[in-house]
């Protein structure tokens with residue numbers, strides 16, 4: 001049976017400028033060189049990572065970096081802690097620094113704009129590369145939490161400064177700030193959420209309303225993918241999360257459905273186009 005779906009891709013979905021910058025940098029080098037090391041997945045999207053691996057990108061972790069000498073290594077958009085730069089000097093590594101300017105600015109703020117005895121709190125995901133890089137600016141002294149409940153038993157000073165990982169939800173950040181103030185703390189809150197993500201809330205909310213079904217395309221490891229998927233789901237309950245075309249299910253659709261495709265800041269446009277072409281074969 002032919003479904004005759006009417007499929008459109010959201011024009012404002014796809015890579016943010018930080019990811020474009022890192023991928024362009026990697027591809028420029030791979031056009032002339034056989035391989036390039038990259039510290040961690042260049043983007044939280046397995047399909048895009050696989051595409052770049054076939055061009056010679058070699059993903060390594062921090063353990064492997066310890067043993068690497070005299071090579072070029074790309075630092076991805078999430079940025080790195082100072083210890084990575086120190087190791088690069090020691091191992092004679094040439095760093096190709098594609099840290100996103102937004103993340104670098106946040107790292108500098110955390111590093112420079114507070115007194116030594118000021119306690120820093122970072123609302124961010126434990127173990128996330130960007131958060132490790134941010135915490136590294138404070139010699140590991142910043143307290144990282146991803147849920148307010150984690151602070152229940154913590155001994156906090158009466159006064160502290162709050163920052164956020166760039167891809168967290170704006171609403172959640174301000175709820176946390178208000179709750180901490182209600183608990184009697186003096187909170188200097190710095191909203192350091194990247195507008196490349198947060199501006200998409202409204203754009204996506206508008207986009208998804210016009211469709212019968214929404215296919216949200218994102219890697220499962222993407223933080224902003226989770227946030228933006230929740231936005232879509234809130235405004236159109238017929239939203240389905242997929243990471244690749246194999247996860248599409250024909251039963252989700254009915255004849256003549258209007259289907260919208262959108263994605264995270266780490267979702268490549270070619271992948272959303274593949275989803276569109278697949279749906280058009282139904």
Ligand code: SF4
Nearest residue numbers: 016018077100102194
């Ligand atoms: S989401 Fe924002 S901070 Fe993160 S890489 Fe993209 S532009 Fe940079």
